[in-house]
Amino acid sequence: MSDDLPPDGESLGAFLGEVMKMLSGAAGSPAGSARDLARSIATGGESEPNIDPKDRIKIEELLRVAELQVESATRLAVARGGALRVEVVNRSQWVDRTIEQYRPLLKALAESISAVLPTPDELPENDPMGQMMAGLQQMLESMLSAMTTGAMVGELAQVAFGGFHLPLPRPADAQLLVLLPNVDRFGQEWSLDADDLRLWVCLHEAAHCAVLGVPHVGERLRDLLQRYAGAFERDPETLRERLSGFDLNAGPEALIELNRSLSDPELIFGAVRSPMQAALEPEIAALLAAVGGYVDHVMDQTGGSIIGSYGRVTEALRRRRTQADGSDRLVERLLGFELDQSHFDRGSAFVEGVIERAGTEGLDRLFEDPQHLPTPSEVDAPGLWLARIDLPSI
Secondary structure (H helix, E strand, O other): OOOOOOOOHHHHHHHHHHHHHHHHOOOOOHHHHHHHHHHHHHHOOOOOOOOOHHHHHHHHHHHHHHHHHHHHHHOOOOOOOOOOOEEEEOHHHHHHHHHHHOHHHHHHHHHHHHOOOOOHHHOOOOOHHHHHHHHHHHHHHHHHHHHHHHHHHHHHHOOOOEOOOOOOOOOOOOOEEEEHHHHHHHHHHOOOOHHHHHHHHHHHHHHHHHHHOOHHHHHHHHHHHHHHHOOOOOOHHHHHHHHOOOOHHHOHHHHHHHHHHHOOHHHHHHHHOOHHHHHHHHHHHHHHHHHHHHHHHHHHHHHHHHOOOHHHHHHHHHHHHOOOOHHHHHHHHHHOOOOOHHHHHHHHHHHHHHHHHHHHHHHOOOOOOHHHOOOHHHHOOHHHHHHHHOOOOO
């Protein structure tokens, strides 16, 4: 391919089409491209061994213990509609299950972000950028959709321990996931007892499954996240300013840099965050804080009696979750929340405040009724929450 950009519009369009096809690996569906990209990021392009059957059996045994402990502590069902099932996976398998189980949310997010690309009629006439967009709009949207989904899931697969690495509801019939290579690697790095760490992860997964599996809790969170994911707004002027530094006459190098920028959700995120999303963020944060505080409480109530090194394992894992890298934080922000230390402190303070005023019996009411889910102000004032749920029903 020549390094010189063809001069006429028709040749320019053909040239750009070939370059973008090359850059995006355009063969195949967007879903397949997203999965392939996620697998590549998750594994670093290396092949992975299968999970040892003995490890699968061990995790299943540990999960049975965790399920009984969580059900006893919460009086919530961990399994709904049948026996609790777990799939012990490597990174590629985690990618496949997550893309499938989060398909509606990822689809809404990718489509919303893709829709903010400027359309040809929003760009100046005789502008090289306009010529490119006119010929490649659909390809760019498809590519950005696949890259957004693939990059997000692939980055998460490098660090996740299970299906609830992010506290997002999964389908009711989905198996729990334990990403064992990541769990065991972390245990080795921190010199943690392998069985204690594995049981901790099983407890964590079972507790999240119990809470997010409550129908009205999962439905409420799913609704908030779907609305947030679909609410990115078009801001062509801001996006044009961010892309104005690209000199399309510089040849393929400029197009490679443009492609890299369009595949960066941070650029799109900063350009198009909408007022609707700003209004939804406090609601998402409040619900996730309540869920997180409750899960931590359940873990502390159950883990100490069945995990010999519970304190040490918990310290390592809770430190890890508040030291997430930039990719984790980006995924969280794209979905409308941020799981930093203040988030977990807020949830813990809410749970402690409820127990101080009404005991564990008061806390048990948290997920009994859709009307009992706390508002943002109530998460910061548990006394107000208790007062409201005690009001007579109208």
